[in-house]
Structure formats: C-alpha cells, structure tokens
Amino acid sequence: MELRKDYFADVRKDGLHEIGQPRPRLDSPGHVTGKTAYFADRNFPGMLHLKMVRSPHHHARIRSIDTSEAEKHPGVVKILTAKDVPHNVYTILILIQIGPEDETVLADGKVRWKGEAVVAVLAETERAAQEAAAKVKVDYEVLPAVFDMEEALKPGAPLVNEYHGQNYYLYDSGECRKVRFGDVEAGFAGADHILEQSYQSSPIEHAPTETTGCVVVPESNDRFTCYTNTQAMFFTLDNASIILQMPGSKLHFVGGTVGGGFGGKVDVIVEPIAILAAKLTGRPVCFIYSREEEMQISSPRAAEKVVIKDGVMKDGRIVARKVTGYTDAGAYSRHSPYGAQKGAAHYPGPYTIPNVWIDTYCVYTNRTPSSAMRGFGVTIGDFALEVQMDKLARLIGMDPLEFRFINAYRDGDMKAHRQPTEGAALIECMQEASRAANWPVAEKYMAMSSYRKEA
C-alpha cells in the first residue's frame, strides 16, 4: 500500500503521535495463539442445544403441528412453537420507527419461504435435537409461490406477505422512495443520445467463517447473560426485550469479538428464541447456525434489478438520468426497506447531473429474507452505474476515464437529494488511477481539482 500524502496536504495536519501510526493490533496475539474467546468458545455445564425445524416449502399454510413424538424422544427437554413466544413479532427496526412488524419469530399459521423457522427443539445433545426435529410433524397446505420480482409486482401474483397487502413496501412517498431533481424528461428531450439498460444481481451471502449464534446462561439473579456475535449489542438487547416481554434490565449481552460479520449479524434472529429457551428450561442454551443455515437461511445481500436511462451529450455531459431500482427483500422486510431507500439517496452516483429521477422499490418474493451486507444499498447500484458509464463513454466514442472526469461531482455541486457536495475526492482518485494504471487522460483532466471549478 502506498499513502500518497501529496494530495490534500493543505487541508490535513500530519505528524500526530498515535494516529497514522501502524501500531500492532492488540487483538492479534489472541488470534495467533487461539486464545481469543468467541461466543462459542464458552461452554457451560448442562448446556442445551437448539435445533430449528424449518419449512420445506416456499409458501404454505400450516394446518397443524404435532410435536408429541418429538417430545418423547430421549434427551429432549423442551419444544417451542409460535404460541410459546410472548410477543411473536420480529421487530428489528421498530425502535427507530422504521420497518414493519411483518415477521414472526416462529411461524404462526403460514410459512413464506423455504427455511422459515417453525419449531425449536431443545435437547441434551445436538444429535438428540436433530433426531427429535426429524420427528416433528407439520402438516402443510402448499400455496403458490412467486420468485421473480416482476412477476410479484403484477396484478394477481401470489401475495407473499399479508401484512403488506401487496408485494412491495409502502413508503410514505408511495410504492417507492422517490428522488426528483430538475426535469428529467426535458433533459432526455435535449440529449444527443439516450441509453436505457437493465442490470441484475442475485443474492450474495456474507459467508463469515464463524456462523451466527449465541449462548445464553440463566443467572442466579433472574437475569440472562447472552454471549453473542451480533454486530449491534443494544439493537439485539432491546429487540429481545420486546419479543420476550421482559424488562431490558433482565438481559445482559456480552459480545464484541466476532468471526466476521460483513452485515450478516445484525438481524437479531438467534438471540430472542435462545433466551426464551433458557428461561423456560432454566438451563444454558446454545443456538448456533450450521454452515448450511448460514449459507441458505441467514439473510443474504438482496438481489437487485436496476434500470438506468441516461441522456448524454456528444461532448460527454450527462444531462438526465432516470434510475428505477428493485430490491428483492424476500418474504419479510428485515432491513430491506432501508436498503432500497439508501439506494435512492446514492443514485445517480458521484456525478453531477442536472436532471434526475429515482424510484426505488422494495419487493417481496417467497425467498430467504435479505438484509444488510457490506455496501448495503450501494454495491449493486455501483455495479450498474459504472457499467452504464462505460457504455455511455463508448456510445459517444469517448475514453471511459475522461468521460467520468467530465461528469465528476465537485465541492459545492448540488446532489439530486439536495445536499451540496462537500469533501469530494473522486477527481483525485481518478487522477491517481490514471497514473498508477498508465491510463493517460488529457492534461486538462489532470489539472482538475475537487476543490473548485476551474476552466
């Protein structure tokens, strides 16, 4: 790595004692000796293992659940169904008044994706829990499912989630989050070229080497200690408190040493049910996702579809950009309405465009609910935007890097969501990339600065 201190030296104070110093990481000695304690490195006498019975169907009504055989299985201590969860509603963003109460902790009457949690089995050993889980009988009436976002948005599509009443999240702005800036149709009308293209991704897993999980210990003072690898301690505590209808003061969360997160451990899925199990059994409980669960059950990065329509001039100026984004939330919201909204704020990318129209939709389908991941709401949009930039440059016969200089945002430029640009540095990054990659651009671009608009 090379630190190029010559850029922005005038606005930066260097020569600090500790900041900017490559100090060794204080956690590394624990890592290399195997002494770092992750949540699962704690073992407690009498600890029970929780295994989840999951839906084998993408969409089905639950006619009945029969746990009688499973309960008799040797080693089984407790079996939990929806009726055992005090407030059986998943409440992830309710504390900040975002996100609907559209998901249960354990399925109640219906399942909406293949893998949805239905029954929790607690047993003395993992093996006993697995064996008993195989004996839980759930009678399903299979319902039509929808997997394609376009199909889901059509009239008459199977309704994924009754809470919403339609297969998209309803924002205060309507069926999508909107950004309107300038007059996009006028921009198109005056453009030399129009290019409309569609981009698509599929779900992506965080795939941390340590799977999601927690270990819960009932303490002598009527409190519960939850050792967890959540990315958000109080998020988890407060949500667990609501679901369990238990004062937050009864809950003690210990974490902060996590085997990789990447956004995959913010969903508060494992902790509430494990605490409930510890409460009802009076025993320590561990609930750790198997690798298969981590890969297919834990929320992935949403699949997205992005449609970009641009109006561009022969001289390289983009004069209008219309973006329609679709985020595939899966069967439940989790963080996806936020991600789609964050996408609306991110478009049209780091470029100054006078006429912008953004619609971002959060769409429900019968698949594993998606949620946050590294680059949430932005990563796939950046893929679409930057491939589109390449296509636009080639369309008008311009060098793709020079084309970006022409449109790059700079300090003071008004963004589409009506914030003035501050602290821009796109131009300098591109200048340095031009040098490092031996990708020459015209001298006038190398003379530009994010600070101001010179000739």
Place this chain on the structure above:
Amino acid sequence: MAIRRGRGVAAINYPTGMNLGGDPTQALVHSTPTGNFMVTLSSVDLGQGMKQIMAQICAETIGVPTDRVVIDTADTDTGPHCMGTFASRGTHRAGNAVIQAAKEARQVMLEVAAEELEVNASDLETDGQGNIQVKGAPQKSISIFDVALSAHFKRGRSISGRGMFLIPRSYPEKETGAMKPSTCYAHACTVAEVEVDDETGEVTVLAVKNVFEIGRALNPKMVEQQLVGGSWMGISHALYETTEPYYPNRDHGGTDFNQYLMPGPGDLAKTEIIVLERPSADGPFGAKGPGEMCANPQIPAVANAVFDAVGVRVDTLPITPERILRALKAQAAG
C-alpha cells in the same frame, strides 16, 4: 483457443453512516489510579480492528501511548449505547464519541497536573510519551502516572469523560426525496486487468489497481488489511458469489464453502492499493468509513474489463463463465 486481455475502470463514492435512522454512539473514558485509560463502549469488533482504532484515537486525544489504553467493549452491563457496527459507521461514530470523552478526561487530567505543577492548565501539553509538560518549558513536567495518583488519592478528582455522537435522523421529503442520508463520503477508482478464455468464458483477474480516498488512515497497516481484503471480496462478487446461482429459480443454492464460490489463494489478482486522505469535516481526525466501499469498485471495473477483452456485456452478477460463454455464442450467432 484464445486468451484475450482487457481492462476496465470504475469510480465510486460511498456514504458513511445511516442518517436515515438516527445514528448515536456513546463512549466513556476514565483513568485508573496509575494513569492507564479505560474506554468503555458497546461497539462491536467484527474483525476489522475497531478496538485497536479506538485505542489509538483515545491515546492521541489524551496524549498517551496507545498501550496505555484499554478497550472494554460490547458488554451491555457496562458499555453505553452504540447503534452497532454497520453502515461504515464504527470508526466514524464511535471514534467521535471517544474523542469527546477523551477530551473531557484530558481536561481534568490537565487541571490536576496544573495544580501539581502550580501553573495554568491552558499552559500545559502532553508529550505523547506519558508526561505532561509546560509549553515551551518541557523540563517542568509531571508524569501522567503521578497525575492520576494525585487525582485519585490527593485531590479527589475523577479523570473521566463522557462522549456522545449523534447524527439526528433525516426524514426524506416525500415528493422530492430531499434528505441527508449520511455525513461524509469516501471515494475510490479501480482499474482492473483481466484475461478471458473465449472458449470457456473463464476470467482471470490479473491485476487491480485501487485508489481509495478514505479521509484519514488512522492506522495505515489496518487500512491496508481492509482494502486488500475488500478488493478481494469485490472481485469475488464480480465473478463468483451467489446463494442462488439460477436466480430467480430457487434451486441449487450452495450450502458449503465448496459450493459457495469465492476466489481461492491460487486465484489472487496482483493488487495495488494507493490511499489518499482528504480529511472529512466531521470524522475523527478526518477519518471516513473505508470498510464497505473498498469492495465496490472492483465489480464494475472487472465487468468493464471483460467487455474490453471479448466485446460482450454481461449485465447480470455474478459474471460467470457460463454467462460469458452464452453471450459469446449469441454474439457469434449475430
């Protein structure tokens, strides 16, 4: 058979924080009787090194070496609230909270030192080595060890501080979408070079040259860790990863690390990292969040390089050999 080369570029920016939800983090700092400093938080270290960075931020602010700082985090019985580690907010939000708390503690520390040295607190400075000295007269000094002892046992002062950093929630305007979604923006530009086998669609990423602007490299080696690992993940996203390889068909989802594809140690691109620092107005020592954006520019850069190599566009992620081969065959068929 032909192996064809191409290169592509992409430039991006990335927002720090999640203003659309309201975004607070707190920190507490206190001194032990012998002048070590405890930082109490509830922020989570996912492996990115948040604990180490908070230690360096606290040390710089108070004016002690980093090894005099202990981070106690992610225990809800002791640590004050933090929203969590996501949205590139950890360093930015918790860092600001730690600075505020450390400044308050430093002020008490200087006041006690001033009493011991019989000077004005405003005339004192730290030497970064564990001592407090009079500005312009460094021979007149006292160790922080002695200051802490005095505070505890002689002067009855608590060398401590409280930090709270809140970005109030921004509500998007319904019709126009006017909003303040984040605080500062990091930037990047990546140039990728690839080879594409035009008979199999296989892509080899030969090299990526990444330029990142991250505000301030608080610990350059740790920044390098993030950026190198992020660049790998970006390439991985571009060419390999998905839980649903036949999306929107739900079948054949991978359930292990054999089936969930990521580049192995034999697939690594030659990775060059260049870092620029334009300090942000509101970041701790100007820092922005580099952890997320560093995995983004490689994806379109690789996509554009594939087009440059073989003249077909694959606008669906991941850009698998199958998708390239299908596009090549469609192209050949006219």
Place this chain on the structure above:
Amino acid sequence: MAKVPVQFMLNGSEKAEFVESGTTLLNALRDKIGDTSPKGGCHQGTCGACSVIIDGELRLSCLTLAETCIGADIKTTAGLAEGGVLHPLQRAFLDAFATQCGFCTPGMIMAAKVLLDRTPNPSREDVVEALSGNICRCTGYEPIIQAVLLAARANSQNAA
C-alpha cells in the same frame, strides 16, 4: 448414549476423557478438554478452521471421530508457543498483519506449520497449495501467504 474412553497426547500432555461414541475430535477438544483453538466453521470439512495435526499430518478435527485418535499425538495452535515465546509462524502472522477477525487463524497456522515442517523454504505455490483447504473471508489471503513466507525466511535466517 454410550460413553467411550479416549486417550491421546495433546500438545505434549496426556489427555484422557470419556466421550459419547461418535463424538468428533473437534467437539472432544473444545467441549471436553477445553482446547478451543480449533474452530467449528462448518463441520463439513469445507473451511479448515478446525485443522489440527495428528501424528504429523494435517487433519480436519470436525470429520475425525475422537475414538479413532486413541494413542495419537495431536497438536493444536494452542500448544504452539513454547514457554510463552511465540512460534515463528505466530510471530509472522502478527508482523504481516495477517489476522483480521482471527477465526480462521488457528487453522491457517496449523496448515502452514505442516508445510514448513516438511518444506522449510517453500515457494509461493507451495504456500498457496498448503493453505488451499482453509477459508478466510477477511484478508483476501495475500497477507496470510506473505506471513507464511515471512516465517520461512525467519526460520532459514535462524538456521543460518
């Protein structure tokens, strides 16, 4: 649930425990013996985080039944430092900033140790091959490869 006795050497000390028949070595080490340095990242044999050295060979403790290790000589990352002095590989992982979340680190170090024990001066390709069964999600592998090469260089300098 029949319990069976197992006895083996772990990092130079004799260990004897009763475990349930069919218990993996990984679970026996972690839950019974208290050596949590091998990590359970997948229990499938696909991540390498549970790697240990059995009679000189790299093995996956998640796919090895404890009962099949009776009399074996088992080494884990927890036993690598001698008298509080880090093994050169451990030192190199620190110096090369080759750990982030750290979860893969003990397994990586085991895989690297077997390599360096047999091939003190490995090529980059040797290192890549040796680490190929171990997944890291944070680092992009390059710092880990560099750490192993650094350790090899440090070893050869000490030997010279």
Place this chain on the structure above:
Amino acid sequence: MSLALQTFSTVKDASAALQAAGSRYLGGGTLVVRAANEGDVSVSSLVRVADPGLSRIAVSGGKVRLGASATMAAIARHPELAALAPAARAVGGPAIRNMATVGGNLFAPAPYGDFAVALLALDATVFTEDGEMPIETFLTGRDTSRVIVTAVGFSLPSMESFRFLKVSRVKPKGVSVLSIAALLQRTADGTVTSARIALGCMADRPIRALATEKALLGSKLTPQEIAPALAAAGEGITPITDPIASAWYRAEVLPVHLGRLLSQ
C-alpha cells in the same frame, strides 16, 4: 439411536455389522461424518475396520493394488505412482487428502469423486469381501451396495499414456466443473491404438466417453484428427447441474477441455 462407532479387526466382521439398518461404513470420514454432523439421522451406527492392511499400496510387476483405506495423500506422494498423482491431488485440500480414501472416492457423488474418474479410465478392478468386479459394474450398482470395498487394482500406466484434467472455478482447490481421465496407447508415430476415457460430472457418477474413445482409434492427436472425437464427446452424457455450473455449461466446455487435454 444416538450415533455409535463400532470397530472391527476384520472386514468380514464389519461386513456383518454393516447389514444392520442405520449402519454406514466409516472410511476417511469426509462423507459419512459430514452427513452425521449435518443432521442425517438415518445413520446411527458407523462401522470401521482397524486393519492396517487396508491402507497398503502395492506396486509390482506393473500392477498396482491400492488398499481401500489408502489416502489421496499417500497415493500422491508414492514414488511409483507419479502418473496418478495429479488425480490424487485433485481431491480436496491437504487435510482432506490426508483423510479421503480410495474406497470413499468410489462412492462420492458428482461433483466429487475425481479419483474414481481416473480409476475408471484405468479399467480398475474393485475388490470386495465377496470377490471382485470391474469398476463400471461397481459404479452402476454402488447406490444399493452394502459391501465393503477392500482394494482396487489396475495396471500401472506410463506417464505418457495417462492424462488427467480437473477443471474447477476455485484454485488451487475447488470442486469439479468436470474432470477427464484418458488412457491412450499410441504407436511410435503417435497413432492411437487404444483409448479409454472417463468423465466426471457428466452424470451423477463417473462415466466413459465411449463414442470419443472409438473416434480416436487410428488418429493422431492433432487438432484436425481429434475433431471427430471431440464432436462425439457429448454422446451419452447427462451432466449434473449444481451451484458450480449448469448441465448446459458442462456440456459446452467438455469438448474444449477434452481437446486441450488430448493435444497437450
């Protein structure tokens, strides 16, 4: 009905125990222990044989006999089995190769079982407690087989006559997109006099490329002369679709990789 391991000193005794419902044979553990870990409760008893003879590798008079418990690592490092080393090294990473056995590989469903692809090309004989059979017969019936494989035997190929290729997305260790093993006898001028080609991932188990084998006879390994053989590569294949690749992709690139292997 919890899991239990039974250890026997002879194959005969183990074989008897294996007839009980819920029993599975434990070789290297890479398949069966994984299944148990993942909650396959149909397995309640693991049966193994503690006979070091099962791990023996014998090479003499041009004949090779690999004990069923011989590991991929043992084969890869055996000085007389250099021709097989690429196939043995194609299996897993170093730790897996120290565990995965010849016997287990014969049972591994596609996309696993790359070594069995090599054994199929080598026309191996599979030895069991009850006798012996050609590998093709064994592979056809393996799903319902309750026998314990004790060894495989085959004639040691020369380095020149045996070629192996595994294509994977992830390097150096990844699951197969496909694998190809070819045993080719040629005259001094390079004309193919016999060909035996086996394919991995072109069905749920290794299969032979019979049409390709036939088309190669009498040709030299030049791009022109192998073209008919490559064109015939798709005959009789039913490639798998999995997270690694689709059947379509596997079928499309099979002739490409086969051509590269043959014209090496």
